[in-house]
Amino acid sequence: MDALSGGKIRSVARQVGSEVWKLGSTVAESFVGSGFIGSRRALTKENSALTQQIAQMQERVAACRVLEDENKALRDMLRVAGVERGPARESGITAPIVSSFRSSPYGTFQVGAGSADSVSPGNIVLSAENFVIGRVEEVDLHTALVREIFAPNVSSDALLRGVGVTVEGRGGGNARTSVPRQTDVAVGDTIISPVLRARAIGIIGKVSEDSGSAYKRINIYLPVNLLSLQFVYIVKN
Amino acid sequence: MRPLLAIFGMLSAIFAPPWVTIICMGLLAFRYPAWEVLFIGLLTDFLWMPAGFLHPMPIFTISALVLVWGLEPLRREFLFS
Numbered sequence: 001m002d003a004l005s006g007g008k009i010r011s012v013a014r015q016v017g018s019e020v021w022k023l024g025s026t027v028a029e030s031f032v033g034s035g036f037i038g039s040r041r042a043l044t045k046e047n048s049a050l051t052q053q054i055a056q057m058q059e060r061v062a063a064c065r066v067l068e069d070e071n072k073a074l075r076d077m078l079r080v081a082g083v084e085r086g087p088a089r090e091s092g093i094t095a096p097i098v099s100s101f102r103s104s105p106y107g108t109f110q111v112g113a114g115s116a117d118s119v120s121p122g123n124i125v126l127s128a129e130n131f132v133i134g135r136v137e138e139v140d141l142h143t144a145l146v147r148e149i150f151a152p153n154v155s156s157d158a159l160l161r162g163v164g165v166t167v168e169g170r171g172g173g174n175a176r177t178s179v180p181r182q183t184d185v186a187v188g189d190t191i192i193s194p195v196l197r198a199r200a201i202g203i204i205g206k207v208s209e210d211s212g213s214a215y216k217r218i219n220i221y222l223p224v225n226l227l228s229l230q231f232v233y234i235v236k237n
Numbered sequence: 238m239r240p241l242l243a244i245f246g247m248l249s250a251i252f253a254p255p256w257v258t259i260i261c262m263g264l265l266a267f268r269y270p271a272w273e274v275l276f277i278g279l280l281t282d283f284l285w286m287p288a289g290f291l292h293p294m295p296i297f298t299i300s301a302l303v304l305v306w307g308l309e310p311l312r313r314e315f316l317f318s
Contacts, residue, residue, distance in 0.1 A: 007288060009283060010283045010288065013283035013284055014283070014284055017250075017251050017280075021252065024248075024251070024252055061269055096268075099284075100251065100252055100253075101252075102249065102253075102254050103249075103255065103258075103285070104255070105255035105281070105296065106285050106286050106287065106293055108286070137287040137288075138288055146285060147287060153293075164276060190310045
């Protein structure tokens with residue numbers, strides 16, 4: 001039915017959905033801001049502020065590591081190539097998030113920029129600290145559907161300390177992978193995706209090793225508090 | 238009760254985690270032969286599923302079809318009608 005209409009039904013549903021979500025979030029903000037639930041609000045606010053602070057600090061540490069790695073890689077590249085490369089000529093756009101992050105069973109969310117803003121499928125979506133959050137899957141006139149890089153059952157190729165791995169998304173900004181046992185990895189290491197122009201996609205949260213297994217199991221997470229995100233940066237191809 | 242559950246189901250497709258939506262669909266289908274369940278399932282998939290022929294599987298539409306028509310004989314036999 002949707003295919004016959006050329007995706008118009010889907011487009012209208014998303015448009016209405018994002019409008020309802022915007023209306024709902026405005027109503028919720030006014031209700032919370034009215035002081036009707038004062039003590040609960042104070043606790044929630046403090047909790048949210050602390051969570052956000054932790055996430056920001058983790059993100060900054062990870063971003064610092066990314067910069068260090070990038071710096072090293074660039075220095076190596078300069079040494080190898082012997083020429084200085086110009087600045088990356090890519091343009092982008094900042095877009096608001098116009099849907100809930102937790103409602104999608106497919107690890108998707110909507111942003112308020114579409115084909116009218118030259119957004120196209122395959123564009124990379126970044127957080128403020130340059131971590132890849134996802135890729136644009138579908139584009140309408142003023143909205144776009146983004147699939148999270150760690151959406152459930154989505155596999156991505158990545159590099160972990162120079163070792164190629166396949167990262168399996170688990171949803172909610174978490175993923176899993178495994179590396180040969182002799183690979184030297186540690187909590188806090190950055191995962192980079194060569195497919196996404198060598199950008200960071202996550203950091204290692206836990207490394208578990210079984211004495212009977214030839215592999216280390218690695219839990220990866222995105223150091224971004226997805227629920228508190230309001231804007232993302234879309235890199236146009 | 239039925240319209241309330243239907244509205245709550247539709248809003249949960251936009252605001253709430255997927256398990257809330259599926260519970261609403263289940264409750265509606267359990268008590269009534271409700272076509273609204275199919276609407277909620279379709280709405281969820283239209284909102285969140287990237288286009289593509291059966292990739293990924295439209296799990297909410299399929300669940301709705303199972304709940305509305307698949308469980309109809311069971312509902313007629315054992316539950317309220």
